[in-house]
Amino acid sequence: MKIFLFSTLLLCSGLIYSQIEEVRMSGLTIKEALQSKMPKMPQYPDTVYYPFYQGVQMIEVDHIGFRDKKVYHLGQSQPRAMSYSDMIPMSFGNEYFFRDTLGSIVKAFNSDLDLISLTKHFRKVPLNFKSKFANFFPYHISQDYIYQGIWAYSGDYLFNFKGHYKVFDNSSGKVPNGFVPFGFNKESVNLMFGLIDSLGSVKIPLEYNEIIPWHENLIVSKNGKWGIINYDLEIIVPLVYDSYRIVQEKSDFYPDRKFDIYFLNTKKEDNYKNQYSIVALYNSSNHSLIKLNGYDEIFDFGRYKDVGEYDNRKIKVKKNGKKGVLNSSFIEIVAPQYEMFNDVGDLIQVNKNGKFGFLNKNYEIEIPLEYDYAQYIDDSTFLVLKNGAFYCINIEEEKKKNDNLKPNWKVQNFNVAIDNYVTIQVGDHIGVLNTLTNRMVLPIRYEKSKQITPMFYEDFRLRNDSIFKQKNLIVREKADIYDEISFSDNKIIVKNENELFGVIDSSFNNIIDFKYDKLERYPRNPEYLIYLKNGKAGIMDFSKKDIIAGKFNEIRIERDRPLFQVQDKDKWGIVNLSGDEVIACQYDSIRFLGHWDRPKENLWIVNRGKKYGVINDQNEIMVPFIYDGISHLHANNLWVMDKDKKRYSVNYR
Incomplete structure (x- = not known):
C-alpha cells in the first residue's frame, strides 16, 4: 500500500513538474498558461x-x-x-x-x-x-x-x-x-x-406537425392529433388524441423497462379545471394500447424491488376530484369515488361526501363510512367522531376506552370568528367544526384555499367593525392566520375537489356553482366577488349579477379607492366599480402614483413602449412620455430616469 501511494505521489509530482516546466519554457505565467488552455465559446x-x-x-x-x-x-x-x-x-x-x-x-x-x-x-x-x-x-x-x-x-x-x-x-x-x-x-x-x-x-x-423518436417507433402529430407510427409508416397508435404524456416511472426489478405513454383528450365539460383527461396508455414493452376511463391523474407508481410486488402493484387514479384504484394491468378495480384515500396499517382510510371509514386491502368496506372523522391508531383501535362525540372503536365497531386520544389534524382559528367555529385540516382537505358541540358545520371534504389576503385584511376589519358588533362576531387582533374558508352572512366560499370555487351556505346548498378558477371577496365591499373563469376576470355579486363583466385577462385592486387596474389584450387601463371605463386599455403598464404627502388626485404612471409618463383620470398627459422610469418623490415632485440612467427630480405642475 505504501509503495502504491509513493508511486502515485511520484507520478503526480512528475506531471506537475512537467507542466510547470512547460510554462517556464513558454515564457508564460501559470495564470496566463491556464487561461490559454481554457475552452472558448x-x-x-x-x-x-x-x-x-x-x-x-x-x-x-x-x-x-x-x-x-x-x-x-x-x-x-x-x-x-x-x-x-x-x-x-x-x-x-x-x-x-x-x-x-x-x-x-x-x-x-x-x-x-x-x-x-x-x-x-x-x-x-x-x-x-x-x-x-x-x-x-x-x-x-x-x-x-x-x-x-x-x-x-x-x-x-x-x-x-x-x-x-x-x-x-x-x-x-x-x-x-x-x-x-x-x-x-x-x-x-x-x-x-x-x-x-x-x-x-x-x-x-x-x-x-411534430416527430419525436420513441424506442423503435415515432411519436407524431398530424392535424393537431397525436399517435405513434413506425419507420415503415405503419400506424401503431391511431392519430386521434389531443395530447400525450410520457410516464416517468421506474422499477428496481425492471431497470430497463421502457417508459410508457399516456394519450389525452380535451375535456368537454366546463365545470372541471383539468384541461385534459387520460384516455389511453401505450405499453412500450409489449406494444399494446390500453383504453382508460378518462382520468385526470394517474399517480406515480413508485419503485418496486421484486417482480411479485411490481406485477401485483395497485395504481391510484383521480377523476373529477375523486380517487380510485387500477391493478397492474390498468383495469379499474375501485371506481373513482373517494375524496381521501390513504394507506394506514393494513387498512385504507377513505372519505366520501364528508364521511370517513376504512377499506381493507381487498378494497372492501371494513368500517362503514358513517363518521364525521375516523383516524387509525393501531390495528385494533380507531378514533372516531359521530353525533358530536369522540370515542374509540375496534375493527368490529365496538366501543373502547378513549384514553384521552386526540385527533391528528390541524386546527386554525378564523380571523373573523363566529362563536366557536374553527378550521379543521386533514391532509389537503378542510372543514369547519363547532368546538362547543363537536359538530361539523362544514364536512371535511373541501380543498384548502385562501380568501382574505394580508394586504387587505386590516382595511376589511376596520371598515366592517360596526357590522361585526351588530352580528356578535369576534374580530381577532392578530392577522397572522388567514381564512381557508370565509363566512359572511351564512355564505361560504369554498374550493371543491376539482379545484374550482363556488359558494354554499352552512346547510351545504349551492349559492354559486363550482365553475370558477378563482373566487374571493372584494375587500372594500364583501358583497362583491372577484372571479376568474376560463381565463377571464370580472366582479359579480352573490346573485351572480356582473358588476364588471368577465372580459379582462386580469383585475388588480386599487387599495385606497374603488377603482381597478384591468388588462385587455396585453394593454392596461382603469375601470370603476360600475364597470365604467375611466382610462381605456391602451398602456403597456399602469400604476397609481400614490404617496402619503401626494395631493389627493387620481394620477397614474403609465408607459408606452419603453417610455414612461403620467396621466390623470381624464387621460390627460401631465408628464410627457420621455422618461425611462418614473417614481414618486414628495408632493408635486417626481423621481425620473432619463436615457443616461441617472435619476433627478422634476415638478409635474
Whole structure:
C-alpha cells in the first residue's frame, strides 16, 4: 500500500513538474498558461463531411451540437442555478446537403438557398475531404441492419432517429427563432416535419406537425392529433388524441423497462379545471394500447424491488376530484369515488361526501363510512367522531376506552370568528367544526384555499367593525392566520375537489356553482366577488349579477379607492366599480402614483413602449412620455430616469 501511494505521489509530482516546466519554457505565467488552455465559446456550428456512399456524400451543418456546446461552455464557465439548456432554445434540426461525385449539390434540406448557390459555396471543399468528426462514425450501418445504408449518428436524443434525420418543409423560406443557417429569416412559422436517410431520400413524408423518436417507433402529430407510427409508416397508435404524456416511472426489478405513454383528450365539460383527461396508455414493452376511463391523474407508481410486488402493484387514479384504484394491468378495480384515500396499517382510510371509514386491502368496506372523522391508531383501535362525540372503536365497531386520544389534524382559528367555529385540516382537505358541540358545520371534504389576503385584511376589519358588533362576531387582533374558508352572512366560499370555487351556505346548498378558477371577496365591499373563469376576470355579486363583466385577462385592486387596474389584450387601463371605463386599455403598464404627502388626485404612471409618463383620470398627459422610469418623490415632485440612467427630480405642475 505504501509503495502504491509513493508511486502515485511520484507520478503526480512528475506531471506537475512537467507542466510547470512547460510554462517556464513558454515564457508564460501559470495564470496566463491556464487561461490559454481554457475552452472558448463556440462561434459557429461544425460542418461534418461524410464519406461518399453509392455516389453521394452527405454534408451536415451541426446546429444541434452547436447549441449543446454553448450550453456546456456556459455551464462550466458561468455556472448558475437555472440551467442554460432552459434558456438557449433547441434548434429545430441541422442542415443537410448532398453532393455527387462531380461536386454538385443535388439535394438540400432545412436551407432556403438554391442548389446552384450551394454548389458554389461547397466548390472549394475537395471531394476527398473528410471531416475529423466523421472519424467517430466512419462506417455505414451493417447491410444486415433494418435501416440499410444509413448513418447512425445523431447529436441529441430528440433527434436520435436510428440513422434517419429530421427535416422540415421550408417552402415559406423562414425558420423558427434559434435556428440560423445560411440566409434564413429569424421568424417563427408553422413547420411540417419528416425524416430522410443519408442518401437524401425522404423516408417519412414532410407532413407532420411534430416527430419525436420513441424506442423503435415515432411519436407524431398530424392535424393537431397525436399517435405513434413506425419507420415503415405503419400506424401503431391511431392519430386521434389531443395530447400525450410520457410516464416517468421506474422499477428496481425492471431497470430497463421502457417508459410508457399516456394519450389525452380535451375535456368537454366546463365545470372541471383539468384541461385534459387520460384516455389511453401505450405499453412500450409489449406494444399494446390500453383504453382508460378518462382520468385526470394517474399517480406515480413508485419503485418496486421484486417482480411479485411490481406485477401485483395497485395504481391510484383521480377523476373529477375523486380517487380510485387500477391493478397492474390498468383495469379499474375501485371506481373513482373517494375524496381521501390513504394507506394506514393494513387498512385504507377513505372519505366520501364528508364521511370517513376504512377499506381493507381487498378494497372492501371494513368500517362503514358513517363518521364525521375516523383516524387509525393501531390495528385494533380507531378514533372516531359521530353525533358530536369522540370515542374509540375496534375493527368490529365496538366501543373502547378513549384514553384521552386526540385527533391528528390541524386546527386554525378564523380571523373573523363566529362563536366557536374553527378550521379543521386533514391532509389537503378542510372543514369547519363547532368546538362547543363537536359538530361539523362544514364536512371535511373541501380543498384548502385562501380568501382574505394580508394586504387587505386590516382595511376589511376596520371598515366592517360596526357590522361585526351588530352580528356578535369576534374580530381577532392578530392577522397572522388567514381564512381557508370565509363566512359572511351564512355564505361560504369554498374550493371543491376539482379545484374550482363556488359558494354554499352552512346547510351545504349551492349559492354559486363550482365553475370558477378563482373566487374571493372584494375587500372594500364583501358583497362583491372577484372571479376568474376560463381565463377571464370580472366582479359579480352573490346573485351572480356582473358588476364588471368577465372580459379582462386580469383585475388588480386599487387599495385606497374603488377603482381597478384591468388588462385587455396585453394593454392596461382603469375601470370603476360600475364597470365604467375611466382610462381605456391602451398602456403597456399602469400604476397609481400614490404617496402619503401626494395631493389627493387620481394620477397614474403609465408607459408606452419603453417610455414612461403620467396621466390623470381624464387621460390627460401631465408628464410627457420621455422618461425611462418614473417614481414618486414628495408632493408635486417626481423621481425620473432619463436615457443616461441617472435619476433627478422634476415638478409635474
